[in-house]
Every structure is written in C-alpha cells, then in structure tokens.
Amino acid sequence: MDQPCLIVDDISHPGVRMLTLNRITKANALHEELYARLKHAFIEVNDLPLIRAVILQSASSKIFCAGADVNAFAELPLKEAQIKRRQQLVDTLCSMLTCHKPVIAALQGKVIGAGAMLALAADAIFTSPSVTLSFPEIHLAMPSPIGIAILEKRANLHHVHRLIQLGEILGTEELANAFLIDRLCALKPSWMSAFSMPACPWTQRLTE
C-alpha cells in the first residue's frame, strides 16, 4: 500500500497535530494531492478543540520541500497549468494563514520556492542547523510576487532582494539574522524533543 504524501498524526503528542510531508521520492514537491491534503488538514483542525497547535515537518532530514511540482497539471497547456498550480498554492497558504491554531514549521534540510512560502506562512519557524532557504524562481525567469508577499511579512527589503531578486541561498545564521526563523534547534530524532525542553514554555502550554 502506498504511503500517504502527507502523514497526519493527532495521537503521538496530545494536543498537537503533526503534519509530515512524506513525498520523499519527489523531494516533497507540492502536487495536487499534497496541496489538497495540506489545505484540508489546516481547515479541519479549526474544528478540533483538543488540538492546540499544528507542527509542519518533513519525513526527510535532507529536504523540507523542493517547491511546486512542475509536472502537476502537465496535461494542460502551460499557462493554464501555471494558473491551476498557483491557485492551489494560494489556497494552501490561505488555509495556513487563517488556521485558528498556532502553526509551527519545523524545518530540516533544503527549503525551496513554494516550500519556502509554506514554511514562512507559519506562525513560528524552528530550524535545524542544516537548513538552507531559497527562491530559485529568478534563475528560471519566473517572477515571484507571492514569494515577496510572504517574505515581506518577516524580512526587510535587503533580504527580500537577496532571496527573490538575486536568488541567493541563505543558511541558518543569515536566516536568523534576518528574523526569518524563530529558533535554531539541535538536530533531534523527533522534533517534539526540541519542543519538550524545559526552557521552552510554549511546549508546556501546547501539551498541558
């Protein structure tokens, strides 16, 4: 039986919905099904009073998400496929931004393009030291105003320019300096171990 591209776990950590991107063979590229499952998971949690927060992570320590799957809607004309992919991205981002619960992105590895937009739409961003974040669209001659809209929420013009206009890849130190991440964590087998550190009051509140 095929593994689901998104693992939804409301049981392992009471009060916390764990969403795990699990399309590893495609570097967690966002395709129609993954977008739909993410959107559903963020909307559904609004009606689950026992869930107090959502953590979004990857099943891979090497990559969080490679961005939009350019093969999605490949059967359609190019422009039409782009519009449909864009609609799915926007719908998913809006479901995160309107999710009633705190959404925490727990990042490891590469965070790219639409995957970076997904991560940056979270309320809080925790990263391992291995994280790099980039918007390669400019290298593909693609404008990225949606990326700019997301980035402007957190970063100043200098970092927006470097990421979007120059297509630079930023590591954790620079991301922290740019206030693009909230906390740098040691790499742990389970992200919840990072949230369980006594010095982190949020954990206590999430799990109380």
Add this chain to the structure above:
Amino acid sequence: MDECLQYASVPLDPEAYRVNKQWLNRGIMAEILDAQSHLNQLA
C-alpha cells in the same frame, strides 16, 4: 531570557489567539491575492 519571554508571549486563550492571528495576517492575505491576480493577468 529573551527566548523565554518570546515564547511566554504566546497567548493561551484560543479565541484571542485566533482573532490576533486573523488581524496579523490580514495584510499578507491581501498581498498574496493581489500577487496571484497580477500573475494571472501576466499569463
């Protein structure tokens, strides 16, 4: 200490959190929809 204070600032009341988040994100939602509309026009 700063880190602890940061996390301590997370509101506990679900309804207050929801309202604050809606207000915090109202601008970015509008920007995203504008950007989408702009890109679709370019297409």
